[in-house]
Amino acid sequence: QVQLVESGGGLVQTGGSLRLSCAASGRTFRGYTMGWFRQAPGKERVFIAAIRWTGTSTYYADSVKGRFTISRDNAKNTVYLQMNSLKPEDTAVYYCATSSSAAYSSPTYYNYWGQGTQVTVSS
Secondary structure, X not given: OOEEEEXXXXXXEOOOOEEEEEEEEOOOOXXXXXXXXXXXXXXXXXXXXXXXXXXXXXXXXXXXOXXXXXXXXXXXXXXXXXXXXXXXXXXXXXXXXXXXXXXXXXXXXXXXXXXXXXXXXXX
8 A cells, every 4th residue: 555654744933844755665666757736725725846757857836945955865755845944934844746647737647646734834
């Protein structure tokens, strides 16, 4: 059974940092793209960042570019999201997911999802 487990969320003040982790288990994800999405209350789930299997290609939403960094450790089947300079508008539930598709920016391209971790940024 495939399982993705996010961790690292919490409450932080504006300008603070958090590092999210997503540990994958249950199968090999060799060749898979890993992505992060977020969903605020009453809003759709939106793309934040993605990273290819090799780690050499990364992609970011404009809203987080320059503040967030995605990385992965394939030996540990883990993907990370370092979030700096956090803003209240970053408040959301953050989800990691895996994709076997070349496309990465839509939730429809992703096969497996974690349960999400809450990030709250206070002003």
